[in-house]
Each structure stands twice: as structure tokens, then as C-alpha cells.
Amino acid sequence: SDIYQLDGKRLVVVSPNAKFAGVVNPAVSDSTAFISARTGSDPANVAFHEYQHLLQKSEIFETYRSTLREELQSDATDTAKKYHSRGKGISDDQLFNEISADVHGDAMTRPTFHAKLIQKLEAQEGPDVAQTKLTTLLDSLKEMLGRLQQYLTGRDYTKLDANGKAVAERYVKNLERVHDALASAMAEH
Numbered sequence: 001s002d003i004y005q006l007d008g009k010r011l012v013v014v015s016p017n018a019k020f021a022g023v024v025n026p027a028v029s030d031s032t033a034f035i036s037a038r039t040g041s042d043p044a045n046v047a048f049h050e051y052q053h054l055l056q057k058s059e060i061f062e063t064y065r066s067t068l069r070e071e072l073q074s075d076a077t078d079t080a081k082k083y084h085s086r087g088k089g090i091s092d093d094q095l096f097n098e099i100s101a102d103v104h105g106d107a108m109t110r111p112t113f114h115a116k117l118i119q120k121l122e123a124q125e126g127p128d129v130a131q132t133k134l135t136t137l138l139d140s141l142k143e144m145l146g147r148l149q150q151y152l153t154g155r156d157y158t159k160l161d162a163n164g165k166a167v168a169e170r171y172v173k174n175l176e177r178v179h180d181a182l183a184s185a186m187a188e189h
Contacts, residue, residue, distance in 0.1 A: 010029075011035055016036055023050070048104055048108040080098055120184050125187075
């Protein structure tokens with residue numbers, strides 16, 4: 001069933017036989033992301049990772065993508081190949097799309113990013129319009145997370161390396177700058 005809809009984009013929870021966290025399959029739908037009810041990853045991270053795949057071709061996110069490219073660590077592609085098990089045979093452009101989606105998914109789980117997004121929205125739209133947009137977004141997110149929670153309970157989804165870093169932090173040199181660009185794009189969207 002649909003767990004989230006925004007601007008014609010949909011997130012749908014499925015119970016697949018195959019093992020995956022989430023997927024966008026343009027052969028099935030170019031406006032729908034499928035989230036596995038059996039994922040072992042943070043469902044919010046997976047949902048926004050897949051949502052970014054739906055938005056990647058949007059011009060609004062071009063500054064985010066450019067900033068992300070500038071901030072990539074020298075070993076980001078190697079890290080992405082390890083993180084994405086299908087890394088063999090995946091093109092550099094596809095790996096960059098995965099990195100972009102990983103960073104977006106991670107950002108949406110961080111309160112510091114939420115504060116940036118609120119600040120950008122208020123600067124662009126004014127406090128009243130920003131409040132309305134954020135209330136609508138938060139209500140739909142709460143509903144989405146509630147539905148996911150029906151499928152997944154009692155799991156710790158934190159995935160940090162031995163140094164206490166999330167994968168998004170291993171990809172980029174300056175995560176704050178990348179989050180600024182993503183917040184600006186999301187505020188426009």
C-alpha cells in the first residue's frame with residue numbers, strides 16, 4: 001500500500017521474496033519507489049534514499065549534485081561499491097546516483113539537517129508559508145513512518161563504521177555544505 005505521496009511521487013511498501021531494502025524500477029513505474037517490509041536498514045533512510053532516485057533528474061537538485069561532486073572523498077566510489085553489493089559492473093554515474101541517494105536518505109534522519117531545511121524554507125517562503133508546508137510534510141512523514149513501523153518493530157537501524165561514521169559521512173569531505181545544497185533544493189521543491 002502507498003505510504004507516502006508527494007508531487008506525483010509514491011513510496012509503496014512491498015513484501016518481496018527477493019532481498020532488497022528499496023528499489024525504483026522505471027520499467028514498472030518512473031514515479032514509484034518500492035520499500036521492502038523486510039528491510040534490515042532504517043526504513044526512513046531507505047524511503048528517502050529511494051525518493052531521491054525519483055528526484056535525481058530534477059533541475060532543482062542540480063546544485064545539490066554539483067556540490068556533492070565537489071565534496072566527494074577520493075575513495076567515495078570505492079566506498080559506494082562496497083556499500084552497494086551490486087557494485088560490480090555498475091557505472092560511475094550509477095554509483096554517483098547511489099551516493100546522492102545515500103546522502104539524501106541519511107540527511108533526512110538528522111535533526112541538524114531538519115533545522116537547515118526549516119531555515120531555508122522560512123527564508124524563501126516566509127514563516128507562515130514555511131510552517132504550513134512543514135506541517136504538511138511532517139504529518140505525511142509521521143503517517144509514513146507509522147505504516148512502516150507496523151511492518152518493522154524493535155530493530156536498531158544504526159549503521160556506523162568502526163570510527164562511528166555513517167556511510168554518508170564517509171562519502172564526502174564537508175557534509176554540512178552538501179546538506180546546505182540539499183536543503184536549498186528541497187526548500188524549492
